[in-house]
Amino acid sequence: MTTWLLPLPLILPFATAVLAFLFRRNREGRWISVFGSGATLIAGLILFREVWMNGPIAAQMGEWPAPFGITLVADTLSAVMVVITGITGLAVSIYAVTDVTDEMEELGYHAIFQVLIAGVTGAFLTGDLFNLYVWFEVMLISSFGMLILGGKRVQLDAGIKYVTLNLISTILFLSGIGLLYGTTGTLNLADLSRVVPTVDDGLITIIAMMFMVGFGVKAAVFPLFFWLPASYHTPSFAVSAVFAGLLTKVGVYAMVRMFTLVFTQDVAFTHTILLWVACATMVTGVLGAAAQTDFRRILSFHIVSQIGYMILGLALMTPLAIVGAVFYLVHHIIVKANLFLVAGVANRIAGGTELGRIGSLYKGAPLLAFLFLVPAFSLAGFPPLSGFWAKYVLVKASMDIEMWLVAGIALAVGLMTIYSMTKIWGQAFWKPHPSGIVPKLTDMPSHERAPLMIPIIALAAMTVLIGLFPQPFVAIAERAAAELLDPTVYVTTVLGEIAEEAADQ
Amino acid sequence: MEVFVAIMVGALVTASVYLMLARSVLRFLFGLVLLSNAANLLIFAAGGLTPEAPPLVAEGAYAPPEGVANALPQALVLTAIVIGFGLFAFALVLIYRGYQNLGTLDSEQMRLAEPPESDPQPSTPQMSPMAELSK
Numbered sequence: 001m002t003t004w005l006l007p008l009p010l011i012l013p014f015a016t017a018v019l020a021f022l023f024r025r026n027r028e029g030r031w032i033s034v035f036g037s038g039a040t041l042i043a044g045l046i047l048f049r050e051v052w053m054n055g056p057i058a059a060q061m062g063e064w065p066a067p068f069g070i071t072l073v074a075d076t077l078s079a080v081m082v083v084i085t086g087i088t089g090l091a092v093s094i095y096a097v098t099d100v101t102d103e104m105e106e107l108g109y110h111a112i113f114q115v116l117i118a119g120v121t122g123a124f125l126t127g128d129l130f131n132l133y134v135w136f137e138v139m140l141i142s143s144f145g146m147l148i149l150g151g152k153r154v155q156l157d158a159g160i161k162y163v164t165l166n167l168i169s170t171i172l173f174l175s176g177i178g179l180l181y182g183t184t185g186t187l188n189l190a191d192l193s194r195v196v197p198t199v200d201d202g203l204i205t206i207i208a209m210m211f212m213v214g215f216g217v218k219a220a221v222f223p224l225f226f227w228l229p230a231s232y233h234t235p236s237f238a239v240s241a242v243f244a245g246l247l248t249k250v251g252v253y254a255m256v257r258m259f260t261l262v263f264t265q266d267v268a269f270t271h272t273i274l275l276w277v278a279c280a281t282m283v284t285g286v287l288g289a290a291a292q293t294d295f296r297r298i299l300s301f302h303i304v305s306q307i308g309y310m311i312l313g314l315a316l317m318t319p320l321a322i323v324g325a326v327f328y329l330v331h332h333i334i335v336k337a338n339l340f341l342v343a344g345v346a347n348r349i350a351g352g353t354e355l356g357r358i359g360s361l362y363k364g365a366p367l368l369a370f371l372f373l374v375p376a377f378s379l380a381g382f383p384p385l386s387g388f389w390a391k392y393v394l395v396k397a398s399m400d401i402e403m404w405l406v407a408g409i410a411l412a413v414g415l416m417t418i419y420s421m422t423k424i425w426g427q428a429f430w431k432p433h434p435s436g437i438v439p440k441l442t443d444m445p446s447h448e449r450a451p452l453m454i455p456i457i458a459l460a461a462m463t464v465l466i467g468l469f470p471q472p473f474v475a476i477a478e479r480a481a482a483e484l485l486d487p488t489v490y491v492t493t494v495l496g497e498i499a500e501e502a503a504d505q
Numbered sequence: 506m507e508v509f510v511a512i513m514v515g516a517l518v519t520a521s522v523y524l525m526l527a528r529s530v531l532r533f534l535f536g537l538v539l540l541s542n543a544a545n546l547l548i549f550a551a552g553g554l555t556p557e558a559p560p561l562v563a564e565g566a567y568a569p570p571e572g573v574a575n576a577l578p579q580a581l582v583l584t585a586i587v588i589g590f591g592l593f594a595f596a597l598v599l600i601y602r603g604y605q606n607l608g609t610l611d612s613e614q615m616r617l618a619e620p621p622e623s624d625p626q627p628s629t630p631q632m633s634p635m636a637e638l639s640k
Contacts, residue, residue, distance in 0.1 A: 157617040175544045182551025
């Protein structure tokens with residue numbers, strides 16, 4: 001029974017993709033996408049419940065025992081990420097009902113979107129390094145498709161940069177896999193976790209650096225983030241939201257997984273690099289945001305800045321810091337996707353995202369203004385919203401090990417974040433609209449308004465909920481962090497009988 | 506034998522880096538193709554090269570004899586080649602469409618998504634592709 005729980009969140013989006021593609025010329029296509037996303041979320045929740053009640057579970061695909069076959073494995077972190085992917089997928093697929101044009105639907109938007117969700121989920125669930133590469137490619141090729149769907153010139157321009165830079169990172173990742181296999185003779189993550197410490201070789205650290213750069217490009221850390229602000233503001237808003245929420249976080253997840261499970265042989269070297277990369281990412285991201293004058297481009301730079309916090313948690317490598325990183329990961333996906341969704345509504349009613357050319361949103365659409373403030377304040381770390389707890393845990397973790405400078409940077413970057421948010425607030429919401437109109441939500445017909453507003457309200461409610469009742473979420477993050485720092489459970493879950501047999505012999 | 510493949514990988518990477526440093530996006534793409542082939546050869550060599558020993562299981566036996574070639578890297582390389590083929594086909598079409606619509610292959614001139622400071626209006630009509638070509 002439990003072996004079916006693991007592939008289910010993968011099978012459902014693929015099945016939905018096929019159906020959505022068949023019905024792409026009809027209106028049913030979009031509703032198939034919504035229902036498929038809902039089913040994927042439910043499958044994710046069932047998986048999470050099982051993992052939470054009974055500990056990590058693993059399934060060997062095709063009955064080939066690990067480490068020879070492909071393993072799917074879900075520990076607390078994977079399960080949480082699958083649930084959060086489901087939530088984002090559902091929110092964005094509802095939003096897409098209005099936001100995605102008929103032309104894009106006919107080109108197969110919903111099918112590509114579902115394949116993207118499947119790729120992201122697969123990356124979270126796989127227990128095999130080469131399989132992770134394959135899921136990355138599934139995710140990447142569908143993100144390429146979504147990015148340029150519509151074929152505006154600005155999208156082509158962004159697409160070329162996005163595609164080429166991501167391909168380099170993919171090749172680095174692939175080379176790392178090849179070298180790691182050459183040194184250790186296995187690609188199963190649990191098996192690698194056993195074998196790598198026995199290989200006393202500087203080559204492992206070099207391979208670790210190849211993975212760090214490869215995943216660093218995906219996660220958009222300093223100095224590898226340039227593809228992100230060049231591309232995220234060009235596709236349709238539903239696409240931006242799912243990219244902003246999920247894609248970079250897969251890179252962060254892969255980095256967290258590899259640098260807690262496999263590459264822990266030279267923490268003093270690798271994690272010190274990660275620490276300064278994290279600080280530089282936070283600072284450059286937020287400075288980039290301060291220099292922008294476009295709604296979505298400010299938000300794009302904020303993604304970079306926020307990735308720094310997650311990497312910071314990984315770099316500090318204390319139990320509390322990993323709790324912070326996991327909490328941050330979850331909180332950030334919800335908040336960031338929501339901000340892009342808000343930007344989409346603002347664009348629709350005020351007629352643009354260039355801050356100089358919109359305004360009066362507070363006067364005309366106070367509800368939207370409020371729904372912008374919730375994720376914006378959460379991102380900057382205001383109590384009692386989710387971002388406050390995420391930042392609090394990370395700053396506390398860095399103070400606990402007397403990293404005063406790092407804690408100071410983290411706090412200062414929060415302040416800078418609110419500065420650039422104020423810019424959006426002042427320009428888009430307070431300032432009178434340059435053409436004198438007062439944009440209202442009711443300008444949109446109600447059948448268009450509902451699919452746009454429901455996901456925004458739901459995600460904002462989740463932000464407030466996590467902020468007001470952080471305890472259960474911190475408990476989940478604590479359990480995930482404990483499993484990450486002590487991979488014994490993960491390894492025995494995957495290798496199970498083999499590990500025992502080896503002990504018997 | 507591994508040494509020769511290693512040198513070949515090195516040569517491919519060198520050539521690809523040279524190509525990727527060019528401004529022309531098409532050269533960059535050719536560089537990427539070379540780099541991806543270098544990565545494939547690297548996996549192939551990392552698995553160990555054992556000539557003239559196919560991994561065949563004799564009839565009635567459960568495992569191949571000792572010292573046969575490792576089949577796994579070959580399977581990985583095949584997968585990587587197929588995936589790489591798809592990605593590069595996409596990238597080539599994208600660059601071609603980019604050339605048709607943006608009228609340039611020079612990455613320095615691709616500033617539509619990130620217009621320079623002096624041009625804060627992204628909707629300013631850019632030079633038309635034809636004008637760009639005839640220049």
